Amino acid sequence: MPNVNLSCFLLSYLVAFGLDVARLRSKLAWSRWVAILFGGAGLLAHTLYLLLRSSQSQLPPLLSSAHDWLLVLAWLAVLTHLFVSLLDATIASGLVVWPIVLALVGASYLVTSSQSQVLDFHRGWKMLHAAMLVLGTATILLGLVLSLLYLWQHRRLKGGQMRNSGLTLPSLERLERFNRWSILVSVPFLTFGVATGVLLSFLNDDDARLAWADPVVLGGSVMWLLMCGLFAWLLTGQRTPGRQVAWLTAWSGGFLLFMMVGLQVLTEVTRMPSLHGTGAKQQVRPMAK
Amino acid sequence: MNLLALYCTHQTTPLAIRERLAFASREQLAKAYAELRRRCPESEAVILSTCNRVELYLAQPGDDTEYTRQQLAQFLSEFHAVPLDEFVGELRADSGSEAVRHLFEVISSLDSMVLGEPQIVNQVKEAYRAAEEHGACGPLVHSLFQGAIHVSGRVRTETKLSEGRVSIASVAVGDFAKSIFDHFEDKLVLIIGAGEMAEETLRYLKDEGVREIVVINRNPERAERLAREWNGRAEPWTDLDHWLGQADVIVSTTGADRPIIDAARFRKARAAAVGRTAFILDLGAPRDFEPAVGNLDDVFLYDIDSLRRTCDEHRHARSREIETARKIIAEEQSEFMAEFHRRASGDVVSRLMQDWHGVSKSELDRLFAKQPHLTAQDREAIERTVERIVNKLLHPPLETLKHESRDGAPHGLIDALKRLFRLDG
Numbered sequence: 019m020p021n022v023n024l025s026c027f028l029l030s031y032l033v034a035f036g037l038d039v040a041r042l043r044s045k046l047a048w049s050r051w052v053a054i055l056f057g058g059a060g061l062l063a064h065t066l067y068l069l070l071r072s073s074q075s076q077l078p079p080l081l082s083s084a085h086d087w088l089l090v091l092a093w094l095a096v097l098t099h100l101f102v103s104l105l106d107a108t109i110a111s112g113l114v115v116w117p118i119v120l121a122l123v124g125a126s127y128l129v130t131s132s133q134s135q136v137l138d139f140h141r142g143w144k145m146l147h148a149a150m151l152v153l154g155t156a157t158i159l160l161g162l163v164l165s166l167l168y169l170w171q172h173r174r175l176k177g178g179q180m181r182n183s184g185l186t187l188p189s190l191e192r193l194e195r196f197n198r199w200s201i202l203v204s205v206p207f208l209t210f211g212v213a214t215g216v217l218l219s220f221l222n223d224d225d226a227r228l229a230w231a232d233p234v235v236l237g238g239s240v241m242w243l244l245m246c247g248l249f250a251w252l253l254t255g256q257r258t259p260g261r262q263v264a265w266l267t268a269w270s271g272g273f274l275l276f277m278m279v280g281l282q283v284l285t286e287v288t289r290m291p292s293l294h295g296t297g298a299k300q301q302v303r304p305m306a307k
Numbered sequence: 308m309n310l311l312a313l314y315c316t317h318q319t320t321p322l323a324i325r326e327r328l329a330f331a332s333r334e335q336l337a338k339a340y341a342e343l344r345r346r347c348p349e350s351e352a353v354i355l356s357t358c359n360r361v362e363l364y365l366a367q368p369g370d371d372t373e374y375t376r377q378q379l380a381q382f383l384s385e386f387h388a389v390p391l392d393e394f395v396g397e398l399r400a401d402s403g404s405e406a407v408r409h410l411f412e413v414i415s416s417l418d419s420m421v422l423g424e425p426q427i428v429n430q431v432k433e434a435y436r437a438a439e440e441h442g443a444c445g446p447l448v449h450s451l452f453q454g455a456i457h458v459s460g461r462v463r464t465e466t467k468l469s470e471g472r473v474s475i476a477s478v479a480v481g482d483f484a485k486s487i488f489d490h491f492e493d494k495l496v497l498i499i500g501a502g503e504m505a506e507e508t509l510r511y512l513k514d515e516g517v518r519e520i521v522v523i524n525r526n527p528e529r530a531e532r533l534a535r536e537w538n539g540r541a542e543p544w545t546d547l548d549h550w551l552g553q554a555d556v557i558v559s560t561t562g563a564d565r566p567i568i569d570a571a572r573f574r575k576a577r578a579a580a581v582g583r584t585a586f587i588l589d590l591g592a593p594r595d596f597e598p599a600v601g602n603l604d605d606v607f608l609y610d611i612d613s614l615r616r617t618c619d620e621h622r623h624a625r626s627r628e629i630e631t632a633r634k635i636i637a638e639e640q641s642e643f644m645a646e647f648h649r650r651a652s653g654d655v656v657s658r659l660m661q662d663w664h665g666v667s668k669s670e671l672d673r674l675f676a677k678q679p680h681l682t683a684q685d686r687e688a689i690e691r692t693v694e695r696i697v698n699k700l701l702h703p704p705l706e707t708l709k710h711e712s713r714d715g716a717p718h719g720l721i722d723a724l725k726r727l728f729r730l731d732g
Contacts, residue, residue: 174486175483175486175607176607178614178617190584191489191490191584192489259581259605260582
């Protein structure tokens with residue numbers, strides 16, 4: 019297995035982001051492709067890193083640690099971004115996507131990378147729980163990116179600033195449509211993820227007791243309720259101005275990112291008992307025996 | 308070879324004169340080619356007539372007959388029955404290499420009213436095709452116009468001369484409307500007034516797939532006419548507020564002396580359309596919409612000035628490419644002229660080569676007749692050696708001829724070669 023560490027792809031993503039920022043000033047066509055190249059190289063290193071960790075722990079990355087979970091989320095974001103960039107190299111989505119990816123990779127430094135040793139029971143349910151939550155979160159992050167692009171495009175159009183012809187953004191109508199869909203798709207994923215989490219805690223009484231005091235679980239539940247509210251509002255409410263939807267999605271997505279990363283870091287730093295951090299292992303390990 | 312370009316363009320001549328000298332119909336063009344053939348039977352000709360220019364290109368292979376600017380001006384005067392003194396001062400003429408440069412600049416749209424506009428290429432191609440159809444083309448015109456088409460391709464691919472839209476309507480639709488809406492098939496377009504620019508905007512919107520068009524005008528006949536022309540429907544002026552609430556795209560050119568729609572009226576009209584985006588193109592001067600309308604949520608209001616700023620930026624960006632385009636044209640012009648001059652000396656070159664190789668062949672035949680014991684392989688080896696000797700001996704004079712052709716037909720050298728090697732006979 020090659021010697022790949024976090025810095026390899028973090029630096030690649032930083033260069034790709036730098037090139038995308040540079041395009042705001044100069045409209046060099048090659049810089050876009052070089053950015054995609056660096057992004058692609060980073061993604062390759064990122065994939066190898068996850069595979070390496072997975073083979074070491076004999077666990078899928080989603081289950082091994084919070085560190086790997088965040089990296090899977092970042093990996094999904096990069097993959098989606100590169101796919102969109104290859105379809106249309108002029109879309110300036112990198113300016114929004116790369117900071118989120120860098121934040122996720124940066125946050126993964128701060129949370130535990132010690133691999134879990136407690137997955138010998140209900141492994142399938144746990145896998146489902148983690149997968150549903152990561153997909154739901156990834157879709158909300160997609161909504162966050164789309165809403166930020168929407169607000170950027172809205173601002174450009176209101177100000178009549180269409181000068182940077184080298185940088186294009188999708189139309190407001192398209193961004194709004196995809197944004198609504200991202201919310202509508204994320205909620206079922208999150209709901210299923212939360213439901214499997216509740217089921218898992220019932221399957222193990224000790225887990226159930228711990229779950230209600232776990233800040234990650236509590237924060238996640240608040241997030242889920244918030245998204246359900248947004249979901250219901252979009253489905254049942256009157257037609258809403260796109261900008262309003264974009265602001266709501268941006269706030270929800272931003273809040274999610276903050277909660278998810280912030281609470282993980284908090285449990286890590288304070289050693290609070292949690293099912294999703296280092297503290298969890300200390301608490302849970304005896305139960306696994 | 309003689310090449311003459313006589314022209315009057317939007318840069319040199321007022322429209323009032325250009326339109327009198329234009330070849331507007333196919334019949335007129337056919338008659339013009341017939342008349343040119345009668346007056347200049349040895350010449351190849353192309354007539355380029357657009358709303359911005361009337362140009363005549365005349366080329367003949369020999370140096371014997373040379374048509375003058377005066378003769379062509381006379382042709383225009385008599386053909387269009389316009390007194391010569393009314394326009395002769397407006398005409399410009401270029402000959403030889405300058406005529407080539409002029410055509411290359413025209414087709415590359417450096418001479419167009421809108422720098423980098425794409426229509427001129429098709430107009431030149433169409434003029435060339437019409438000349439061919441009327442039997443006015445020959446080898447000179449073919450190589451000149453094919454060269455011009457090649458140049459326009461290079462300029463378009465190697466420069467950014469055609470990047471960015473520069474007309475108000477195209478910027479409005481291409482840069483702004485398409486950044487707001489993803490598709491236009493389900494959008495309702497409301498035209499208030501019936502200005503020329505509204506029609507131009509409608510053309511771009513139709514190209515994007517707009518199906519539903521409503522025209523409202525204080526003058527119902529004008530509304531009817533425009534609606535009929537664009538396959539829309541005319542509605543009474545009194546229903547304006549209703550349609551303001553329904554429309555996705557609003558194009559306004561009323562010619563009113565003060566704004567007709569303020570923010571309060573527009574908000575009221577859109578009360579039932581909450582959450583629906585409105586793209587308003589206010590092409591009136593003075594404006595038809597109060598600027599405060601643009602502050603409403605999901606309303607994107609653009610007036611002539613805001614669109615013109617974008618056009619000017621695009622135009623400025625294009626003008627930065629002129630120098631690069633001129634370099635390409637100069638390079639192609641010099642290449643074209645060198646090729647042309649090489650062709651002028653081509654006859655001498657081929658006769659010289661023919662004579663020398665003829666002499667060598669007859670000498671070899673005599674040698675082989677005297678030496679029958681030579682095998683086929685020996686003969687082939689000797690033939691190749693002699694051929695190489697002839698080519699090597701001819702190489703320096705031919706290279707000199709080629710070199711001299713770069714700056715013009717080397718008449719002195721050609722004469723010297725003809726006399727030295729007796730090529731006249």
